[in-house]
Amino acid sequence: MAAEKMALAKAINESLRSALEADPKVLVMGEDVGKLGGVFRVTDGLQKDFGESRVIDTPLAESGIVGTAIGLALRGYRPVVEIQFDGFVFPAYDQIVTQLAKMHARSLGKVKLPVVVRIPYGGGIGAVEHHSESPEALFAHVSGLKVVSPSNASDAYWMMQQAIQSDDPVIFFEPKRRYWDKAEVNTEAIPGPLHKARVVREGTDLTLAAYGPMVKLCQEVADAAAEEGKSLEVLDLRSVSPLDFDSIQTSVEKTRRLVVVHEAPVFFGSGAEIAARITERCFYHLEAPVLRVGGYHAPYPPARLEEEYLPGLDRVLDAVDRALAY
Amino acid sequence: MTVESTAPRKPRRSAGTKSTAGKRTTARKSPHAEPELVQLLTPEGERVENAEYDKYVAGITPEELRGLYRDMVLTRRFDAEATSLQRQGELGLWASLLGQEAAQIGSGRALRDDDYVFPTYREHGVAWCRGVDPTNLLGMFRGVNNGGWDPNGNNFHLYTIVIGSQTLHATGYAMGIAKDGADSAVIAYFGDGASSQGDVAESFTFSAVYNAPVVFFCQNNQWAISEPTEKQTRVPLYQRAQGFGFPGVRVDGNDVLASLAVTKWALERARSGEGPTLVEAYTYRMGAHTTSDDPTRYRGDEERLAWEAKDPILRLRRYLEASNHADEGFFAELEAESEALGRRVREAVRAMPDPDHFAMFENVYADGHALVDEERAQFAAYQASFADVEGA
């Protein structure tokens, strides 16, 4: 298999499969990851092919899942753990923040924790409470963790490969509403670095920066804006921590305007960090303040309101218009 | 009938005959196969004597028995209606209680009005017993709210989706009752899967240390989505309590009488200052975990068929018929009532309005918050900008 069109969920499945094949130390762990193949079927068929000692159905205990993954990593394994939904990572938050993130520093670099924490995140699928949140800023705020989010199947495949190979813990946010989107995946390509942003569409009037589920939306926004004669550049940041400020800077120096789009609440979100740094770096280039489009300072609403809460085409276009009006 | 409990004042009966000898492979001692449980009605509907628990249902009248039957039938009807409403696109999701009616109605009817219930997300039968209008339970599954009822209205807390969290709330509430010197009790529902969560272990610790008047009611429906109970524990769940210093008992969760009796016993202990109890209701989730689940991927039909033979409703019906406690008229009337309930639920769901767009900014804080006010105003201006366009 070299290049093949596949859905994002399938690409992660293939990536896990090849990692399990390549390295006997790689483990997959989580609730329902075995026979069921996970509630999104991301681990479908892996237990059948690699057995219960490599693809492990865990008890229903997130702190236990991450805590034991730390222990397994200390013993030389490379666990890839699944948290079933974004809202259920919090029982494990203590293990992630106080242990997983800090052990490397605490051991003066003697201990490495190559643990990947996979979290299906974000909304747009009409789910009930705790199934649609975007908690990436909570993790990006913690030093010692890498936080990444692919936006398409090809990145999903390759970023998972790189996350597993990383000796640092990686929080791997999977945009669940894009799980079924298909794209070409070349499993023999040479991928760029995990933390590198990518220009997915060139433009001259304004830069839209996004990651994960919002990249596709920003591409649609750029299409719509093009019909009105506006040329938008779209950046897929891919990694939230580290953040590729150089790529954003390069783009902003060209377009002079920046709108950051994410699903998470805007207040203290990743857009705030981007706005602050880009203002510092590009103060004399900017024609407009950096604007942010994201969630409100309110709990993620019930499904019938999520379209109002989530950034959509109109809300992003509105921000684009406001930025262009300066 | 055998009783197995860690309660010190209970005589220990036959310890079960299951042997794992000869199974050296994974040497798995299945908590499924543990035979001891409290049962007052056999699957055939025969009333069996139980020296420990008979007294808790001794005075039960035929009318009360019919009431339990009615509760179970109507709860099942409501549940079936919700499942089909989900299939028709009226609900985004539904977590069915099919098969767990006896555990829920039995325990729910053991409660007093001043007791407090902390459910998970599947306790539709308990809600019924508390007098919560069943249509209130559907809002969160339809996606119009995240709860939607006043927990203090019926002493029935909001559904909790994060597994196990509510057991600590229940414990704290019970600690409060004890501090107040009141004699009400608290019951916390959770699943066999949830028993693995740290929060549940912590609630056991706190409730034991503070002697809190709380009953932990674990519905072991054999599955946590695709994971069987063996993936959570190597010992029968009720035995866990012993290690925390309070009694645990396993009850036949498909037997409404036994569920009622055992829960009454546990509540009485709580009220009289004897502290927490763990009740493991051994039952079965006959349907899918939720409407998004596909159980054919992880379990076969034989298991379900075996459990269908132990159906909680059928069992009580057999008993009612054999003991002449109910006649054809009763069953016919109930059938009609059941249809009417189905209709009412269907109509109520279809009439349920979508929430106002501004609802998401409501109740974020009790005191109000400048940022929320600012964002609400921005949202209003943004919405109004469309009105201008449409009006132009």
Ligand SMILES: Cc1ncc(C[n+]2csc(CCOP(=O)(O)OP(=O)(O)O)c2C)c(N)n1
């Ligand atoms: C902390 C947390 N982790 C994962 C989930 C996802 N989840 C919802 S229900 C469920 C299974 C629960 O099984 P059990 O506790 O046995 O209760 P049952 O649904 O069988 O009644 C899981 C894993 C969750 N809701 N909360």
